[in-house]
Amino acid sequence: MLWLGGDYDGAPALNFPENNCIYCEAFWNTRFKLDTLTYRSPRIVRSELHSTVYHPETGSAVTESQKFDYDNLLHIQVTGIRSKNSKGDSLVNYFKRPQDYNFFTACTNCDTQLDAGLLNARGTYFAQQKQWLDTFYYYVRLRDAAYMPLYPEKISYAKTQFLNDQSQMKTLELATANNNATCRFNRVSCIANIKINLSESEQAICRMLELNNILPVIEEKGLTNNVLMQTKVTDYFWQSGDYVTPWKVKVSQLSALPEERLEFTKYEKGNPVQLRKTDDIPVSLIWGYAGTLLIAEVTGAQQQDIAYTSFETIENGNWGASSFVGITGGITGEKCFSGTGFSFSKAGLSANTKYIVTYWSRNGAYNVPGTQTGYPKLLRSIVRNGITWTLHEHLVTGQTTIQVTGSGSIDELRLHPQGAVMRTFAFKTLLGMSSECTGAHRLKFYDYDELGRLRTVKDDEGKILRQHEYKLQAMF
Structure with missing residues (x-):
């Protein structure tokens, strides 16, 4: 950046108008000259990959090789992968990205x-x-x-x-x-x-071109011995601004017509929040950690009928409340919510639908208006880090807004229609998943070593389900 109005210390005082023209393009263009320096690094890509698997008892080895093609300098990404299977068949996969499409047509003059x-x-x-x-x-x-x-x-x-x-x-x-x-x-x-x-999909490709988005694979073809076996096409949709997202996934076998296999039906801030497989029940998603990580997956429910929070971040997960600031000591993740006279609510529900509300508590069951006879139920109890947590379930109906009120500590607050299945996840910064809770409220905890590698996976009773050990490969 170069100052054009004289030396900085001796530059005359600037009188900014009331509309804060310091942010105006005209102000900066008359006082500064902006320039860029372009540096093109060497083009280094992986051309081949060879892997050898040894039998643990006999020591016999099986070697597989892959070769990678890069046929478009506009994105310099893989356009083809060539290999052979154990039968000796030739396998080829071709990939097309936005820069592989040409919207030019013949013209006169x-x-x-x-x-x-x-x-x-x-x-x-x-x-x-x-x-x-x-x-x-x-x-x-x-x-x-x-x-x-x-x-x-x-x-x-x-x-x-x-x-x-x-x-x-x-x-x-x-x-x-x-x-x-x-x-x-x-x-x-x-x-x-x-x-x-241009069609909607073509407009999305054009927008990706403008954004220089080189990663999305729009079309993939798989060939065996030069015979086309499968084609998968992902249609993208340009929502607004910089949001270009997958819309439909279509697959065709051999020369058959393509069949729609997956459709993303709803997005929020660039993340898919509802999708469905063809002729299947919907799947709804909730994102957390500033929209970067999936924290809840619900099978058999629409987005407007679900809510979830484990209070790891201030995002509400479709719940409404005055505060979501958690404290340390949660049963899942690292945090829970603790307070006097708290209230969490979810509006926009159907009064004719039966809903399940579950939560882990350190102070017994809380108040949920519309709870049916025989509920709440105490499902189970767990001691975590010396603290006893109890799991409670409410069956609620006849409510367009569901509220959970009380005083004490609460964690893993869920809402979904009866019959739907919710799985939830919590994460550790820069490491990965720290806990997982299934639809049956069974917990898994993930532990990492000093180098950030997964070490153990334990259940909610502290039993080791899986253990990883890392060693340097011995020299042959």
């Missing part, structure tokens, strides 16, 4: 259209224009070799025009010379030699 489109382009920010032109240039240069002799000079000229006349950048439109048709590409209008009327 391409040079005239390009001249008109580029030289009439206007934009609020030069960076947006440059980004579009760079993307366009790469596609023309690498994806459409027939236009290579024509376009680079014209694009270079257009960039020069933009630099010399920024005052003309007022709208972000690219008009065609013949019919003034426009289409959606990279969130802007573009010239006619790009496909018009």
